[in-house]
Amino acid sequence: MDTDNSKTENVASPRAGELDPEFNNGEIIILAGTDATDVAIGPGNKLYIVGGTARDDSSQYIITALNPDGSADESFNNGVPVTNSFMPDSTSLAEQVYVLPDEKILVLGKVIISPNLRSNFALARYLPNGMLDLSFGVNGHSVPLHEDFNNLDMDSYDFAADSPAAKYLEPGKTSLVLHEGRTYISGFTTREGKGLTLLMCLDDSGNLVQDFGNKGGSIIEHPKPYPNMHHVNARSMLVTDRHIYLGGFIQFYRRNHMAWVRVHLNGQLDGSFGAGGFVFNFSDKGRGAFNSIALTNNRTLVGVGHGNTAATRRTSHGMLASLDMEGQADPNFNYGEPILSIMNNSSAWHDCVVQQDGRIVTCGSSRENPGETKKILIVGRYQPDGTFDASFGKNHGWTEYPMKNEMLLSALTVQRDHAIVVVGRFIQSPRLVPFALRLKG
Template sequence: MTHRFKSLPLLALTAALAACGAPSPLPAPTAADGPAPSGITAQSVTPAPGSFVMLKALYFGSTSTRVRDVAVQPDGKFIVVGEGRDSGEDSYFGFIARLLPDGSLDPSFAKTGWRRLRKLWEDASCAICFPEYTLPNSKTPVTVTGVVIQGSRVLVSASARKEVDATFSHTIETRQQMVQAFRLSDGALDTSWNGTGVTQTTMGNAEVLSEANDVAVTGDRVFTGGYVNSSPMRPTIATFTNAGQLDKTFSGDGAHYLVLPDAEGGASASAVTVINTRPVVAGWVKHNNAQRMFLVRYKEDGTLDPSFGGGDGIVRPSYGLGDTVARAVQYNAAAGRIGVVGSSADPAGLVRFAVAKLLPDGSMDPAFGVGGKVTTAIGSGHSGANAVVMQPNGKLLAAGYTTSPDGKTDAAVVRYTANGSLDATFGSGGRSVVGQNDGHHELIRGMATLPNGKIVVVGDSGMYGLVGLLQP
């Protein structure tokens, strides 16, 4: 059965509404087979900063789609990754697609503009594996987490379920970290990556869950940040050479567990970025039943860099007593700043955007907010940031979701000035919110900047994936 890409054209919006008011509406979609529309709805006026100049709902397979992340090419085309699902299946497959600047599929990529990620049982190559693995031939849930461009190829981080034979009659389900590489020229698997285009890495023993949450690159290395669900959960960073092999000059084996003090409740690496040749990992650690944001930087040999933030090399932005997590981090060399975003609960339990800016040495930016930190409520419900863009002028974009009074989530983007105040020139009072009034949930999972300055956002809109362009 052939499952075609389905694109649902949506209204181009020219004004963003205030967070405290009704969000910009998404028209009710009507499914239609065939290629994506060839252009964007024409604008009669110059869109205001923070307005959506293009919105599209799309899906791959025949039912649900989730778009997880986006990476931009120098020519303005962009790569999106996520999961799709076929009718009658109870699990998702991973996909990668290349879109033209108008949001339509690029047929020069993988012949149709998109392709499925390779399934684990199609290739048993492992960086660290155990002989008792069996490779199931169906129902293998895949979670795609990140995408990054490195030269002439694109790398996708993900995790997938595997099964371990515990006895002859019992199997244990586990998850294994995975990176797949594709050629930008045509979308084919890049077999210079581990000989197959796929690496699979299990951290810990054969019976634990281990997921890669993000991926970043330098010229000669690839880093993934994630976790292993040991007791307690621990953050991980895996480092690969450009050939797709674990780089054993990093921490001795290339697969490193970060042991954090006061982490009796577990910890996870949510995101990774790079400053020059050194990876910076952001995430959360749980202590005294509360989650806390953290950042660390590694030296080239895989040891913690004590010059980052001083002291033990672990930076802990403090937002009070409520749960606080980091979900995205980005370093912008032109701005000379690290931006990190996530969520933080206030004393009343309301979850807000949590945003921090740091200098490259790990110190908090004293010019941003209070001590380098701000929190932002969007409307009266919970909200959280999943994606960040540090702009060269020092402004920072955070994107994620806000909860409306009816309990559904709407996609939200906030822009801050270099000093941490809401940028009044963006959207309505610094906020741009978009959603439907039909009970569907919208949220943004990934964000990047196009060469023309526009901001591309990706995420979910009900059962569809969401791709949009924001006027900067």
């Protein structure tokens, strides 16, 4: 609901940023599995949420379909979440979901392939009824293998352990974009201690596009003009009619600095962008990392993540920055400077979406007190110029929702009526609990 219209409603009506009573009676939905890594909106405001089912090598990917009110969508696999593996006897995790114009559901994730336990990009495509689309890849699945990636293992399959016997897969480091009938994928890996970005381009059938990079795959490296620098860790991607943009960070003398990179649509680094294809700032104002990037209505780029300055020392806060498509700072966004939003003791934005009216919606996590490990969910909304939208949330631009224990990664999408759907997971020891909620917009 647009906030301008909400001012005329009954005072008892929820304001923007409050839980939507029309979605699961205004309560958080606990989902099946252990992860909820992404959400997409389909026809009729149906929701498709993806993730994983376990914290160990028995994990499968999972797809949950919900009606606009939060109930199970009976037309999708009879209302039961779909669980499957990208390959037989493999460890699988879904990280992103995309609803295609023909209403099919495309899922991007990663698969660990035995016996060398190397992780690869993996995709699946489903029909609106929850059945695999057998015309895609091999019987609905595509695991694109490329000769240039043979000795590389995607770091987005890092393992994190909360006990010697229980491990879970770390999600949130791949990106999927569809443009002009092609599927673009990005991810991160290391080789000899140096970071690399992996790009792939697939056609509508799930096959590598031969005129992209080296027969469908491309490795993007920094030309290394500085010592002790690692390549950009590309955590998010967007594709325009002319270029591929990636956002993440460059590590320089053990400090992360927010960074952008531009690639031609043929998979080659665009050396005319910034310094040899990269835009970054090694000054105090450039510290931080982008976790998500988006294209604004003014055709500028906006990135969200976390950052710090000498004044905040080692404490990071939710960060936004914007530049034009040629790599110059956007003077209409905080006068061309990055924004650090001080929310509680520390904070970080995980994801962002630009609404039709140009406002920027974000979700992430924060800590209330110094030294504690517990994180809480935060959701914010900014005006196109980077100032907080004071009509949103309990804190004049942002709001918070405590979870049972520690809040982990989150992702969001925005409906046409500006309602905000957030998914993620939190720890309710010893379990990982995936969730979904909807806020009034």
